[in-house]
Amino acid sequence: MRIPTRRYAATLRSGTQPVGRGMRDKIEKARDPRHTLMRLLPYLLPFRSLLILVFGLVVATTVLGLIGPYLMGLAIDRFIAVKELAGLAKISLWMLSIYLLNNLFQAVSAWLMADVSQRALKRLRGDLFSHLQTLPVRFFDSNQAGELMSRLTNDIEAVNQAVSQNVTALLASVLSLIGILIAMFVLDVWLALASLLVVPIMFLFTEFVARYTRRGFRELQKSLGDLNGVMEETISGQKVVKAFRRNESALAAFRRSNQEVFRAAVWANSYAFLLMPLTNVLGNFFVIVLAGLGGWLALKGLVSVGIIATFINYAQNFISPLRQLANMSNSIQSALAGAERVFELIDTPPEPDNVTDSRPLESIRGNVRFEHVGFSYRPGMPVIKDMTIDARAGEMFALVGPTGAGKTTLINLLTRFYEIDSGRITIDGRDIRDIGKPDLRRRLGLVLQDTFLFSGTVMENIRYGRLDATDEECIEAAKTAGADPFIRLLANGYHTGLSERAGNLSQGQRQLLSIARAIIADPAILILDEATSSVDTRTESRIHKALLSLMAGRTSFVIAHRLRTVRDAGQVLVIDDGRIVEKGTHRELIERRGFYHRLFISQFKGQPI
16 A cells, blocks of 8 residues: 555646556456456366265255145145145145255355355465565556455455355256256146247346446446545545645545446446346246136146146246346356456566576675666656666665655665666676575665555564564664664553554654664665654664664665765765766765755755865
């Protein structure tokens, strides 16, 4: 999740609705329900034994459902017509037993199918979340967190509803239709043929409705994803929204997204709601046809009253599966639309590693070199231009320059969050593209400008830097970072639980914990991206001394707008417009009275250099 992005900030200003374009364009192409269904099947196949049992129970339920009406007709012809009470009582007990057993089998099959579906969707949800962990940072920069959450929740739930509730119902309906048709033809061919009149009418209408509901439910799922994105960003960025008095703009963006959800839902459900009244009309028409034709055949002496009663009972049971099939088509269409979106995300290519050298990165000295590196986020718009940096092991390198100059981008390239377009980056002479990303990042310690802490205790957040760290090591890291005093003042000290995004801590306190997290990782190369930007001057001075101790013997890259923090750097690199315009020590750059000198004077005018 992210604090409101630049795109959403523009939304609040312009009033347009934010939409994840990259995803939205792909969703429009994912319109192959059959392919989606085939991809869902492997998640169910590991439970084939339970599915076979469910199938057997459904078959038994169908057979029992066919026997009941037949016994009723038999009771009319053999016992009611001749007024034989003992036989009627006996067959009534049989019918009661059959219907009770029918209901029992239905309950057991539904319970088993719910269990299977939850197990299958647990795997699907796990695959989706696991795949998200493999996607590159570029992907998350260009897609809304709310829409991704929608795929993990709304879309998975749509699949769950269809699989857990409708699979057995679908199977039972199909088997019931087949069984009823067979029973009808066995009892009387002419009445059975008359019964078939309703089948093509029902299926033609169902196909017509399904074509439009499929499109409607696909649009509904997309609209829900967009609405989630708007809500997540607005709620997460409430301070920004209120500070810039953009409540009305946020409401306007929400209303537009909400209106799109409303429009899509009305489109989908308007067609879906046509099914119920139509099936009722067809059901009544069915009974009328059978009653009329059956009565005429009975007057001719061709059928008995019991057979007519059996046929009318079958007719009602015949319409019920057709109605269920019609209703289930809506849920199935919604599920397939959701599954398409889930598999589309799973099909997104993972973060490439392209490691050609399988040797692990052992102990390193920390010599880092950028050789004629070029990079652009968008083709034709270079951010880093033919940059060469030679950082010697154990030294502190400060990266300074105006906002947007490319300082943070260099860090993104060193960590391989993004891949360079040209040149190469080496550590101890080894190209980082020949080092596995997990192996590389294990040697890097980051304190980013955008502090992110997880829900959990203070201790757990510090230990996030190294999971095998002891409590004593975590406490020592907090002391080094200057976080120990405020932590001990919390309600439960190091075991105090943090709310979402650590909203119960100040920005400065969150920054101190992130520094402690980097300290506990004990990295060979340390990266500080505006690490002290959110603390007061007194705290900054204390942290700066601790960081100097931490950086001793480590290659360190420090990005800083507060130039006071770079005075001790072995080399200061002044970056502007993606190029190094000056480099040297703080004193050397001041004496040159160039770009760096102007930056420094603008911050500390009237103070000694």
